[in-house]
Amino acid sequence: MNHALSRWPGRLAAMVPDRPVDIAVIGAGNRSSTTYQGLFQSLRPWVNVVAVCDPVKEHADRYADAVDAHAFHDLTDLVKADLVEAALVIAPIDVHHAISVTLSRTGIHHLVETSISSTLWQARDMAQTADEHGVKFRVGENFIRFHFDRIAKEIDKTGFIGPIGRVLCVHDHPGYHNNSRWLVLYGAHPETVQAVSHRMSVEPHWEAPHRYHEDEGFRCHFFRFPDNRLVTDLAGNLKGMLGRYPRPGYTELAGTRGTIARAAMEHRHGAGEVRWCSDDALRNGARHDHVFPIEHVVEDGQWICDRVELPIGPVEFRNPNQLAVSHPRAHSLSSVVSHVTDFANEVRGSDHCEFTPADAVMSMEMEVGCRESALRNGEEIPLPLADLNIEAERRVWDELRVRHGVDPHDAEAMMSIMIARP
Known part of the structure; x- marks a missing residue:
């Protein structure tokens, strides 16, 4: 790990790993295409995009062509190809949990876009599963x-x-x-x-x-x-x-x-x-x-x-995260670059982490706690939540169950659902 400036003369530099991390981009919809795709030039010292995965063939193929990477249309095929060390998950929130635990079980480090998940149970399970498998799991909080x-x-x-x-x-x-x-x-x-x-x-x-x-x-x-x-x-x-x-x-x-x-x-x-x-x-x-x-x-x-x-x-x-090209939204895009560079550095051994898995889960504890408190007419609720058998969690679970026809906490069942992001 070093702070070398030589690759980017005249620019401020964040910590740069000895070699980029080979990654897959999981999700090739609007957010991924309009925000992340244009940043990979700025991120070259940290990540090397070698694969793109999206259930919509047209999305995956177009994105893969743009970044010169392999296209996949199924996460199982991507994992079997054994091409990547890590992944950026820029998919619909409904499938964050299923994708995350699948990657953890196969030893692939991953950075998940916000929000972390749909339910607090999922968020806790994502962090626990990654920890059990020695995987770097982070949430890309740019705010x-x-x-x-x-x-x-x-x-x-x-x-x-x-x-x-x-x-x-x-x-x-x-x-x-x-x-x-x-x-x-x-x-x-x-x-x-x-x-x-x-x-x-x-x-x-x-x-x-x-x-x-x-x-x-x-x-x-x-x-x-x-x-x-x-x-x-x-x-x-x-x-x-x-x-x-x-x-x-x-x-x-x-x-x-x-x-x-x-x-x-x-x-x-x-x-x-x-x-x-x-x-x-x-x-x-x-x-x-x-x-x-x-x-x-x-x-x-x-x-x-x-x-x-x-x-x-x-x-x-x-x-420390200026862009390779000028942009009218430089202040917000630099924040996205920041969480990707931090993640890549952690994969390469850095112990610096601005937003830990415990923080990511707590942000969800706060959100679910707010929903439950509002349902209880403003009752003050201790954190972390001691019991997940609460109305706020049940309502989200029920909504997802109706929407997808499977248990949203069943990662294998959710992986069978094709959810396309426009």
């Missing part, structure tokens, strides 16, 4: 790697605003992604969860040609972390329709003498700032008397860094 979270973590490390005891997040992305963000921010797992939900009728409207709405949901999640830390995470209409606040919404990280904040702007990544109270302000009303803007630096279609000038000195997060 923890977005630029605001990166610079906020660096600011928090300085202690400038004091310990962050409370988070308020409005209209961003409640659910698995945001759950993961709070785990990483606090470096701990929550102790309890509470949630309420609401749905109301709205004027019929079209979000897109294939998305028609007559009602609108809303949910509010509360997570209590150790050391008296609280997260309040709420949202309804995430796309900003009907005049609702647009993503990334508004976020406050509340410290003991200041706040790190971000608000939505015309551009998707929003604008951040640090608000701080001097000693004089603390003695006279405690209105913040200093504001330090966070600068999001993009040059020639590359996310370079995020930085802020504070009285204690500059604080900066520099992006």
Whole structure:
């Protein structure tokens, strides 16, 4: 393992393995084609795509031709070919569990897209099966790697605003992604969860040609972390329709003498700032008397860094995962590159892991706990969940059983189901 820059002159470099990992891409639908396929040039030092597998022959063949790899239309045939060390699973969530345990049982390391699974039982089984077979199993959570979270973590490390005891997040992305963000921010797992939900009728409207709405949901999640830390995470209409606040919404990280904040702007990544109270302000009303803007630096279609000038000195997060080509969504795509490079490095022996299997499962514990709490009218529920014989799990299980005609916890039965992603 090394940090060599020679392959990419003039660019920042993340840790580079001694040789790329031979991988299969499992799933050649829209997400895989529009996000991952274009990143493999940037990922050449870390991964070498040698196979593509998708149940839709047209998808697999087209993708394989584009990346110069072997095409497979059945996971069993891919495994028997013995071509790969690892796999990127970019398939429908319904089959994440079946694919994951199949790969673990055959000794293939794998990185699964979010969300980890459909049920908490599946998530726990995925992590346990990988551990039993000595397989590196990771979940590709990119939200923890977005630029605001990166610079906020660096600011928090300085202690400038004091310990962050409370988070308020409005209209961003409640659910698995945001759950993961709070785990990483606090470096701990929550102790309890509470949630309420609401749905109301709205004027019929079209979000897109294939998305028609007559009602609108809303949910509010509360997570209590150790050391008296609280997260309040709420949202309804995430796309900003009907005049609702647009993503990334508004976020406050509340410290003991200041706040790190971000608000939505015309551009998707929003604008951040640090608000701080001097000693004089603390003695006279405690209105913040200093504001330090966070600068999001993009040059020639590359996310370079995020930085802020504070009285204690500059604080900066520099992006170690720049792209091989410029892109208008560089800040989000670099986050995807980041979780793939981390995974490849772990396969090659690195012990650095930003988002462990235990974290990935806990994010699902939080999500299922929220569903169950909402069904119980906001009851506070301890985490991790002691009993999976709960209504929230049963409802998802029943829905999947009706949809696919087999037990969704039976990996072999689910592997027989062809689920195509558009």
